[in-house]
Amino acid sequence: MIYVDHCKYKCTDRPVRIGYTALRMLWLKLDTMRNALFVPWAAFRWFLLMFLIAPGLEAPLVAHASHPVKPLRVWHGLASWYGPQFHGGLTANGETYDMNGATAAHQTLPFGSLVRVVNPKSGKSRVVRINDRGPFVEGREIDISYATACRLGIEDRGLARVRLELLELPQRR
Numbered sequence: 813m814i815y816v817d818h819c820k821y822k823c824t825d826r827p828v829r830i831g832y833t834a835l836r837m838l839w840l841k842l843d844t845m846r847n848a849l850f851v852p853w854a855a856f857r858w859f860l861l862m863f864l865i866a867p868g869l870e871a872p873l874v875a876h877a878s879h880p881v882k883p884l885r886v887w888h889g890l891a892s893w894y895g896p897q898f899h900g901g902l903t904a905n906g907e908t909y910d911m912n913g914a915t916a917a918h919q920t921l922p923f924g925s926l927v928r929v930v931n932p933k934s935g936k937s938r939v940v941r942i943n944d945r946g947p948f949v950e951g952r953e954i955d956i957s958y959a960t961a962c963r964l965g966i967e968d969r970g971l972a973r974v975r976l977e978l979l980e981l982p983q984r985r
Contacts, residue, residue, distance in 0.1 A: 886975065886978075888974070888975050889953025889954060890953055890973055890974075891971070891972055891973075891974040892952050892971050893957065893970065894955050894956075895958030895961075899911040903915075904923075905923040905944065907943050911957050912958070913959065914941065915941050915956075915960075916940040916956045916957065917942070917943075917944035918946070918954050918955075919946065919947075921978070921981075922982055924941060925941070925942040925980065925982060926980040927940055927954070928977040929956060929964065931964040932973070932975055934965050936963065938963045954974070
């Protein structure tokens with residue numbers, strides 16, 4: 813049995829014994845109040861998150877269209893792509909090569925450099941990260957992944973003259 817002081821009956825000055833039915837009614841009343849408050853409380857938390865907290869958060873490495881990144885260096889060269897035959901193999905920096913990623917190989921740029929590759933014929937561009945060495949064919953400047961070649965529209969030709977814009981060099985440790 814549960815004893816409650818002045819819960820339902822305020823005219824008594826001693827504890828009131830509540831039976832099973834009364835206890836169940838009290839529980840249902842509390843449960844109904846909790847359910848009634850759940851939706852407004854959830855709406856209040858959503859409002860806080862969407863309009864007060866989320867706008868203050870910003871991804872640190874995202875370039876906004878209103879603030880274009882000025883390249884450190886711009887040059888032109890011949891690009892080729894490499895794909896299925898190297899997929900899953902190790903790159904020169906030790907990563908597993910993913911032909912669907914935005915990566916590229918260059919002979920001299922440091923690993924982790926960000927380069928924008930632009931197809932001047934179509935105007936399409938893609939930012940890639942240098943994670944491999946190559947190309948090892950005379951006259952070629954950069955090897956790009958298959959996904960990047962598809963995005964630039966050069967996968968059918970295999971080779972294309974592109975504009976390369978060095979956007980960022982990795983920080984030295």
